[in-house]
Amino acid sequence: MSETTYKSGSNLEKLMAAGEFIVTAELGPPKSADPEIIKTKADHLRGWVDAVNITDNQTAIVRVSSLCASKLALDLGLEPIMQMTCRDRNRLAMQADILGAYLLGIRNLVCLTGDHQCFGNHPTARHVFDLDSIQLIRMVRDMRDKKIFACGDEIKASAKAALHEPRMFIGAAANPFADPFEFRVTRLEKKVEAGADFIQTQCIYDMDRFQRWMELVRARGLHKRCKILAGLTPLRTLGMAKHMRDNVAGIKLPDSYIERMERSKEPKTEGIAICAEQIQALRQIEGVAGIHLMAIEWESKVAEIVQKAGLTPRPVPLV
Amino acid sequence: MIIAEQKPMDEIMGLLQGHRKVLVLGCGTCVTVCLAGGEREVATLTSVLRLGGKLEAVEQTIERQCDAEFFESVREVATACDAILSLACGVGVQLAARLFGDKPVYPALNTKFMGTNEAAGKWAENCLACGDCQLGVFGGVCPVTRCAKSLSNGPCGGSEDGRCEVDPDNIECGWQLIHDRLKALGKLDALTAVAAPRDWSKTHCGGPRRLTREDVAQDS
Ligand code: SF4
Numbered sequence: 001m002s003e004t005t006y007k008s009g010s011n012l013e014k015l016m017a018a019g020e021f022i023v024t025a026e027l028g029p030p031k032s033a034d035p036e037i038i039k040t041k042a043d044h045l046r047g048w049v050d051a052v053n054i055t056d057n058q059t060a061i062v063r064v065s066s067l068c069a070s071k072l073a074l075d076l077g078l079e080p081i082m083q084m085t086c087r088d089r090n091r092l093a094m095q096a097d098i099l100g101a102y103l104l105g106i107r108n109l110v111c112l113t114g115d116h117q118c119f120g121n122h123p124t125a126r127h128v129f130d131l132d133s134i135q136l137i138r139m140v141r142d143m144r145d146k147k148i149f150a151c152g153d154e155i156k157a158s159a160k161a162a163l164h165e166p167r168m169f170i171g172a173a174a175n176p177f178a179d180p181f182e183f184r185v186t187r188l189e190k191k192v193e194a195g196a197d198f199i200q201t202q203c204i205y206d207m208d209r210f211q212r213w214m215e216l217v218r219a220r221g222l223h224k225r226c227k228i229l230a231g232l233t234p235l236r237t238l239g240m241a242k243h244m245r246d247n248v249a250g251i252k253l254p255d256s257y258i259e260r261m262e263r264s265k266e267p268k269t270e271g272i273a274i275c276a277e278q279i280q281a282l283r284q285i286e287g288v289a290g291i292h293l294m295a296i297e298w299e300s301k302v303a304e305i306v307q308k309a310g311l312t313p314r315p316v317p318l319v
Numbered sequence: 320m321i322i323a324e325q326k327p328m329d330e331i332m333g334l335l336q337g338h339r340k341v342l343v344l345g346c347g348t349c350v351t352v353c354l355a356g357g358e359r360e361v362a363t364l365t366s367v368l369r370l371g372g373k374l375e376a377v378e379q380t381i382e383r384q385c386d387a388e389f390f391e392s393v394r395e396v397a398t399a400c401d402a403i404l405s406l407a408c409g410v411g412v413q414l415a416a417r418l419f420g421d422k423p424v425y426p427a428l429n430t431k432f433m434g435t436n437e438a439a440g441k442w443a444e445n446c447l448a449c450g451d452c453q454l455g456v457f458g459g460v461c462p463v464t465r466c467a468k469s470l471s472n473g474p475c476g477g478s479e480d481g482r483c484e485v486d487p488d489n490i491e492c493g494w495q496l497i498h499d500r501l502k503a504l505g506k507l508d509a510l511t512a513v514a515a516p517r518d519w520s521k522t523h524c525g526g527p528r529r530l531t532r533e534d535v536a537q538d539s
């Protein structure tokens with residue numbers, strides 16, 4: 001297969017095209033200009049996952065920008081999936097960052113709405129939401145496939161210059177646990193229609209509801225039009241499990257997991273065991289093309305989870 | 320209508336510091352209906368201002384403070400005062416300031432939003448005056464205003480049990496409302512197409528907006 005048949009040529013795209021069961025993880029940039037934190041997290045993840053999501057001011061808390069942290073991750077030998085939310089940037093800033101990201105070698109971009117700023121450490125900030133996530137997806141796709149900016153202008157430096165478009169492999173999020181349930185699949189379809197190449201779901205605990213959602217996804221053939229990675233967040237403590245159940249918008253956590261975390265003498269080990277079991281179950285579901293591990297501030301356990309779930313060795317990057 | 324609420328008394332007193340004679344000016348339209356700046360509120364506020372005996376307060380309420388003609392009736396009494404405390408929305412306060420160029424004009428209210436009266440003492444925001452009304456597409460529920468993120472293509476991942484992630488106890492998810500309404504109308508199909516980015520230049524993003532109606536302008 002020649003290089004030109006790929007949309008972006010990212011390793012993630014190639015592995016997906018090759019039909020590999022994908023493992024991605026999340027790397028949250030630090031809340032300070034400390035380079036060591038990114039290095040340590042990268043060390044935990046390198047070799048155990050196929051690509052790494054670099055979050056964008058996650059939960060509306062100021063951190064090293066996803067663009068810069070993506071470049072650092074790339075230099076540290078990881079394939080970055082840069083996240084971009086609609087909360088902090090208008091279409092000018094977004095397109096400028098996409099051009100820059102491409103120049104720096106970043107080839108995967110996940111387009112997100114973004115948590116409301118009221119959740120973070122600058123609740124008095126003004127938000128942007130010039131575009132919504134679906135409009136952002138469409139814009140990135142048009143930049144790549146139609147070689148045009150959002151305004152319709154061609155992506156070239158001057159009238160006579162050649163076109164130089166940023167070619168991103170486009171990701172999006174889906175939350176099977178938010179409401180209205182029936183509309184969730186329609187919204188996924190809109191994302192695919194807009195140009196999403198792959199989807200990473202909100203973290204899954206309620207496997208029954210996820211199964212039902214996947215049935216609806218398959219009924220519309222969406223799993224054939226984009227790759228769906230099932231999101232997972234391993235539970236560390238009973239407190240975290242309860243917090244997830246009670247306080248995090250759009251997450252449903254069944255009591256059976258709470259009970260297991262409660263009964264266990266080693267809740268951390270139990271949390272990892274639950275996660276590995278979930279991966280086993282998810283692999284059996286038609287249309288699940290991989291997993292996305294959001295081990296929040298627990299990147300050190302990703303290797304163990306991947307091993308426990310029998311997902312090693314990871315495929316070597318394709319050229 | 321425009322919904323407003325009275326500023327804290329301390330703030331109002333701070334604004335009026337150093338003044339001796341103040342015109343307390345109410346507005347007979349929106350702020351009368353939302354019980355923030357009508358004749359009744361003017362009377363109450365004036366009596367509070369008079370407490371302590373340092374301030375002379377004159378009370379007046381005109382029909383609308385967003386139309387210059389209604390100010391004529393208070394021109395004389397305003398001239399005799401050294402400041403105006405307006406209980407109109409921000410629009411009225413600004414017009415008063417423009418009409419009485421040599422006099423300090425202070426707002427007594429915080430102008431909140433355009434909205435509806437939901438129940439006694441309860442109001443809710445419904446329209447942001449985006450300049451390109453799409454209510455016809457969205458089943459009569461405004462996505463720009465009723466969604467905390469002004470999303471155009473459906474609910475974000477924080478919509479749960481019909482409530483918005485921003486404040487589940489107090490805010491309904493606008494997108495759940497749009498969905499339910501279109502479902503009831505049998506028009507859910509309207510939500511399947513990808514809605515294009517909005518033209519924000521029609522909002523205040525394009526600068527303070529003006530409207531000229533040639534037909535009306537020529538006649539007058
Ligand atoms: S669409 Fe625009 S004009 Fe219509 S209700 Fe919403 S904000 Fe107001």
Ligand code: SF4
Pocket residue numbers: 465466467468469470473474475476477478479482483484485491492493494495
């Ligand atoms: S929960 Fe609903 S109203 Fe709130 S931001 Fe999300 S879509 Fe908008």
